[in-house]
Amino acid sequence: MNLAEGVQTISFALLALMMIGAALGVVLLDNIVYSAFLLGGVFISISGLYLLLNADFVSAAQILIYVGAVNVLILFAIMLVNKREDFSPVPRRWIRKGGAALVSVGLFALLGTMVVQTPWVIPANLPATTSTLIILGEHFFSDYLLPFELASVLLLMALVGAVVLARREYVLDDEASVGEMPQLPLQLPERPKEPVALSGTSAPSR
Amino acid sequence: MDFANLASQLNAGAILPEGIVIITLLVVLIADLIVGRAADRWTPYVAIAGLLAAVGALYLGWNRLETVSFLGSFNSDNLSLVFRGIIALATVVTILMSIRYVEQTGSDLGEYLTILLSATLGAMFLSGSEELVMIFISLETLSIASYLMTGYMKRDLRSNEAALKYLLIGAASSAIFLYGSSLLYGLSGGSTSLAGIAAGIANSSQSLGVLISLVFVIAGISFKISAVPFHQWTPDVYEGAPTPVVAFLSVASKAAGFALAVRFMTIAFPSVSDQWQFIFTALAILSMILGNVVAIAQTSMKRMLAYSSIGQAGFVMIGFVIGTESGYASMLFYLLIYLFMNLGAFTCIILFSLRTGTDQISDYAGLYQKDPLLTLALSICLLSLGGIPPLAGFFGKLYLFWAGWQAGAYGLVILGLLTSVVSIYYYIRVVKMMVVKEPQEMSETIKNYPALSWKPFGMRPLQVGLILTLITTSLAGILSNPLFNLVNASVADVPLFEAAVPIRPAAPVSLQVPATPLSAVVPQSAPQAQTLNVNLRS
Amino acid sequence: MQLNLFLLLAVALFCIGIYGLITSRNAVRVLMSIELMLNAVNINLLAFSNYLDGQSIRGQVFAVFIITVAAAEAAVGLAIILSIYRNRDTVDMEKFNVLKW
Numbered sequence: 001m002n003l004a005e006g007v008q009t010i011s012f013a014l015l016a017l018m019m020i021g022a023a024l025g026v027v028l029l030d031n032i033v034y035s036a037f038l039l040g041g042v043f044i045s046i047s048g049l050y051l052l053l054n055a056d057f058v059s060a061a062q063i064l065i066y067v068g069a070v071n072v073l074i075l076f077a078i079m080l081v082n083k084r085e086d087f088s089p090v091p092r093r094w095i096r097k098g099g100a101a102l103v104s105v106g107l108f109a110l111l112g113t114m115v116v117q118t119p120w121v122i123p124a125n126l127p128a129t130t131s132t133l134i135i136l137g138e139h140f141f142s143d144y145l146l147p148f149e150l151a152s153v154l155l156l157m158a159l160v161g162a163v164v165l166a167r168r169e170y171v172l173d174d175e176a177s178v179g180e181m182p183q184l185p186l187q188l189p190e191r192p193k194e195p196v197a198l199s200g201t202s203a204p205s206r
Numbered sequence: 207m208d209f210a211n212l213a214s215q216l217n218a219g220a221i222l223p224e225g226i227v228i229i230t231l232l233v234v235l236i237a238d239l240i241v242g243r244a245a246d247r248w249t250p251y252v253a254i255a256g257l258l259a260a261v262g263a264l265y266l267g268w269n270r271l272e273t274v275s276f277l278g279s280f281n282s283d284n285l286s287l288v289f290r291g292i293i294a295l296a297t298v299v300t301i302l303m304s305i306r307y308v309e310q311t312g313s314d315l316g317e318y319l320t321i322l323l324s325a326t327l328g329a330m331f332l333s334g335s336e337e338l339v340m341i342f343i344s345l346e347t348l349s350i351a352s353y354l355m356t357g358y359m360k361r362d363l364r365s366n367e368a369a370l371k372y373l374l375i376g377a378a379s380s381a382i383f384l385y386g387s388s389l390l391y392g393l394s395g396g397s398t399s400l401a402g403i404a405a406g407i408a409n410s411s412q413s414l415g416v417l418i419s420l421v422f423v424i425a426g427i428s429f430k431i432s433a434v435p436f437h438q439w440t441p442d443v444y445e446g447a448p449t450p451v452v453a454f455l456s457v458a459s460k461a462a463g464f465a466l467a468v469r470f471m472t473i474a475f476p477s478v479s480d481q482w483q484f485i486f487t488a489l490a491i492l493s494m495i496l497g498n499v500v501a502i503a504q505t506s507m508k509r510m511l512a513y514s515s516i517g518q519a520g521f522v523m524i525g526f527v528i529g530t531e532s533g534y535a536s537m538l539f540y541l542l543i544y545l546f547m548n549l550g551a552f553t554c555i556i557l558f559s560l561r562t563g564t565d566q567i568s569d570y571a572g573l574y575q576k577d578p579l580l581t582l583a584l585s586i587c588l589l590s591l592g593g594i595p596p597l598a599g600f601f602g603k604l605y606l607f608w609a610g611w612q613a614g615a616y617g618l619v620i621l622g623l624l625t626s627v628v629s630i631y632y633y634i635r636v637v638k639m640m641v642v643k644e645p646q647e648m649s650e651t652i653k654n655y656p657a658l659s660w661k662p663f664g665m666r667p668l669q670v671g672l673i674l675t676l677i678t679t680s681l682a683g684i685l686s687n688p689l690f691n692l693v694n695a696s697v698a699d700v701p702l703f704e705a706a707v708p709i710r711p712a713a714p715v716s717l718q719v720p721a722t723p724l725s726a727v728v729p730q731s732a733p734q735a736q737t738l739n740v741n742l743r744s
Numbered sequence: 745m746q747l748n749l750f751l752l753l754a755v756a757l758f759c760i761g762i763y764g765l766i767t768s769r770n771a772v773r774v775l776m777s778i779e780l781m782l783n784a785v786n787i788n789l790l791a792f793s794n795y796l797d798g799q800s801i802r803g804q805v806f807a808v809f810i811i812t813v814a815a816a817e818a819a820v821g822l823a824i825i826l827s828i829y830r831n832r833d834t835v836d837m838e839k840f841n842v843l844k845w
């Protein structure tokens with residue numbers, strides 16, 4: 001084992017331990033804020049793993065997007081819905097937890113066996129490329145052009161939709177209908193009795 | 207690689223219909239942005255015009271010589287054309303029924319149309335995608351748009367809750383689908399095109415890895431077509447989501463799911479065709495039984511239609527699993543018919559709930575006395591869904607079962623017939639309830655039924671949609687010949703099904719550029735790559 | 745062999761994500777679990793891309809697309825959670841039972 005190999009092995013082991021530990025923390029800890037920060041830890045260790053896999057650009061993107069955007073977004077959401085809330089205990093909850101653990105372990109065993117058994121066809125003598133950025137760019141503008149363009153529509157739509165859903169509406173506009181009959185009985189199930197913002201925090205009973 | 211060369215390689219004309227939809231989407235969005243609410247008067251018609259133009263463009267693309275476009279990402283063959291036509295038409299009818307609904311609930315119409323059009327776009331691209339990344343992106347465009355539309359009535363608890371459940375289950379299922387896709391990428395030795403995957407896994411077809419990825423991919427697809435073990439979201443989402451959205455999901459989203467299933471299974475998994483046919487047979491059996499039996503017990507109209515649509519998906523899967531040419535043709539034919547009859551039923555439900563604000567089945571009692579047109583339309587659509595003879599649904603089922611019988615799937619066909627009888631029971635129950643004679647059996651809602659008026663904004667398009675679906679549902683069965691020729695032609699010309707056993711060559715990749723310089727550069731400047739390579743060899 | 749190690753790591757992460765998906769009561773935590781699953785897929789793709797497809801790294805392209813979509817999905821998911829929180833004043837999955845589950 002030469003030096004480079006040793007460094008790689010050790011960093012792999014460290015990153016893997018960090019990642020698994022943090023991921024377990026994300027799903028097991030009670031405090032959601034700790035979970036969110038540990039999620040950031042998972043993302044960072046994964047980006048380290050990407051470096052080991054010669055994926056410099058994706059590793060940077062992982063940090064920028066997952067840690068910089070998604071994780072911060074999740075933290076914001078936690079702060080926005082931050083009401084100290086003690087979930088009322090549900091009877092026989094441990095059965096479900098045990099079942100879930102059993103399912104996960106079983107799935108791990110199945111997939112693990114599959115990974116170990118499958119003879120992955122590794123081409124010999126083909127060194128991984130180092131100019132990933134150039135090749136990625138060429139992919140985006142040649143054989144992955146169509147998904148690349150469609151992704152822009154997806155992002156636009158997600159943007160518009162997220163704004164519409166998350167926007168708080170203080171008053172119900174009276175000009176709800178551009179047509180006639182603005183004072184319909186409005187007995188539609190979708191129509192609330194009063195705007196939520198005015199009714200305070202009390203959830204409408206239904 | 208110069209530009210003209212690239213443009214000709216892309217064969218961009220194949221996505222002209224989708225281009226029209228994108229332009230329509232942008233026009234609607236920007237008009238809504240600039241003009242404001244006043245634009246609501248005409249943006250729906252712009253959207254409808256754009257979609258009809260897209261259907262026209264689809265028609266022009268019939269029998270295109272060069273179908274593969276964007277270097278193998280997209281295939282605009284006749285099969286995809288029919289699926290895309292179904293999706294675009296479903297969106298047109300959905301818009302017709304949405305206008306009044308969205309207005310009356312006080313939501314924004316412009317954004318609604320934008321999201322609906324992008325869902326359509328995703329579904330249309332999904333019907334022709336032949337490459338994992340493209341499939342993933344179009345699938346997600348469709349899915350995310352569906353989540354957003356489901357939660358669009360954001361002041362309504364049930365809409366919120368349906369959206370949250372749909373999003374969580376949907377995102378989990380797409381993660382599972384992706385895991386299967388990533389395994390396929392590895393098993394095929396680094397190919398993301400479906401044909402390349404088929405070539406890559408041809409030798410190791412019975413291995414555990416291929417089977418697991420097959421199961422994972424089918425799980426992701428079955429979620430979209432809500433086949434039975436993966437159907438749990440359907441009743442909740444159908445009950446909670448705004449009704450026009452439910453109509454869209456039950457037709458367009460499902461059609462896209464079937465298009466994906468056909469393409470993915472026949473191109474990527476010809477070597478394990480026994481296995482996937484077995485899995486889909488099981489899904490079809492479960493869907494037919496559970497969908498139709500549970501629908502009997504429902505009291506809410508939307509929930510009943512949700513379970514009935516699960517059962518209908520089971521019928522459609524018969525045409526898919528038998529794998530013959532006439533099977534695929536009958537499946538397409540049934541989807542075309544199903545488009546009109548199901549959307550017709552939803553138009554009626556929307557009309558009823560706009561006037562009364564309820565969708566309980568018991569509230570429909572005695573509707574015939576007050577609104578004969580609505581009763582007639584709803585009865586015809588429901589009877590057609592059940593498969594009563596002169597209507598379109600009967601011929602759809604006839605072709606499906608006939609194709610299944612010819613292919614020797616006797617058990618499936620008999621089960622289909624039995625569950626059809628069950629389904630007729632709960633459809634007729636609604637019809638019977640509507641036409642009760644005695645005034646004392648009338649429900650309270652019907653006694654207070656408002657006077658008929660088509661005047662308010664958005665009612666005319668609703669009426670147009672109602673009449674259109676009514677006429678098509680009544681006549682499409684008797685005059686089904688042109689439709690049947692269409693679907694036959696669409697599956698006949700496609701090499702897809704002849705190639706269900708042999709494998710097509712992978713799409714040509716035009717990335718020769720990195721090949722030469724890299725091999726020269728790498729050895730000097732890549733210590734890490736080298737060490738990794740050393741590891742590999744040892 | 746190192747490829748297997750990466751793949752096993754991805755399997756572990758995927759299964760942890762599944763566990764969190766089933767057991768979490770906080771809707772935000774369910775979203776986090778889904779992010780874990782998507783990251784497991786990305787590890788898979790990058791490992792394959794490095795060891796099997798080192799020349800044209802399609803797996804990396806795929807992973808970039810997944811990251812993009814995951815961000816959009818997280819944004820939409822949190823918007824939906826916000827709107828349900830306004831109406832219900834809770835993010836407890838057990839209490840979202842207006843619809844029969």
